[in-house]
Amino acid sequence: MLLTWIAEVADELLVLEPADRRMEWETNTWWLSAEAEDRRSLSVSAVVAAFERTASAIQVRIRELGFPGAATFYVWHDTQAGQLGCSTGSVPTDALPFDGAYVLSDDLGSVIEGFLVDDEPGVTAWTVLEDVQNSSEQTVAEPDVVPLRVWASSVGAVSR
Numbered sequence: 001m002l003l004t005w006i007a008e009v010a011d012e013l014l015v016l017e018p019a020d021r022r023m024e025w026e027t028n029t030w031w032l033s034a035e036a037e038d039r040r041s042l043s044v045s046a047v048v049a050a051f052e053r054t055a056s057a058i059q060v061r062i063r064e065l066g067f068p069g070a071a072t073f074y075v076w077h078d079t080q081a082g083q084l085g086c087s088t089g090s091v092p093t094d095a096l097p098f099d100g101a102y103v104l105s106d107d108l109g110s111v112i113e114g115f116l117v118d119d120e121p122g123v124t125a126w127t128v129l130e131d132v133q134n135s136s137e138q139t140v141a142e143p144d145v146v147p148l149r150v151w152a153s154s155v156g157a158v159s160r
Contacts, residue, residue, distance in 0.1 A: 002034040002042060006050040009086060010057035016067050016090045021097055029087040031078075039116050047112045051075055051086070051151075058088055059155035071156030072096065075108060076148055077115045084115050093152040101147035108151040 015027040034042070055073040062071050070092040076085050089097060093104060105111060 002032060002038055003046060003050045005032050006054055010054040014061060014088060016071060018069065018090045024089050025087065025097060028089065029085060032084045033082065042116060044109045044112050044116060048108045051108060055153040055155055062155055063157065068157050070158045072152050073155045074150050074152040075111060076150040077111050082118060088155065093154055096150060096152065098148060102150045103147045105149045105151050111149055111151050
């Protein structure tokens with residue numbers, strides 16, 4: 001089912017409105033999940049290929065629309081939600097609209113692998129919570145923030 005949903009993203013409503021990034025985000029962002037059985041049956045390469053086909057189809061649509069600027073299709077694994085997110089925005093790859101730290105990855109496979117091997121999507125282990133509680137009692141230093149790993153593909157007329 002996941003591969004079908006990824007393919008459907010290419011045909012959904014697409015808004016490229018540089019003056020209204022919020023509308024772009026709300027319209028163009030998709031959250032994809034899979035049941036445990038589906039995760040076990042999928043290969044990383046099959047999911048990567050599905051996203052690459054979707055990026056190519058979106059690129060064709062953007063060119064047909066005659067949109068003259070930069071546009072990026074991007075994918076990430078939201079570990080807290082246990083989902084894959086994907087979106088398209090009228091931004092270059094180095095200006096994605098995330099509130100927190102992120103790092104661009106050339107390897108979509110590693111993003112997908114993290115999602116597929118997640119045995120309990122959206123669940124945070126007690127040991128992680130205990131570590132946070134224990135570290136908050138000691139005001140020595142802030143915990144390290146691990147940036148979100150994001151795969152991005154330039155799909156617009158202009159790329160940077």
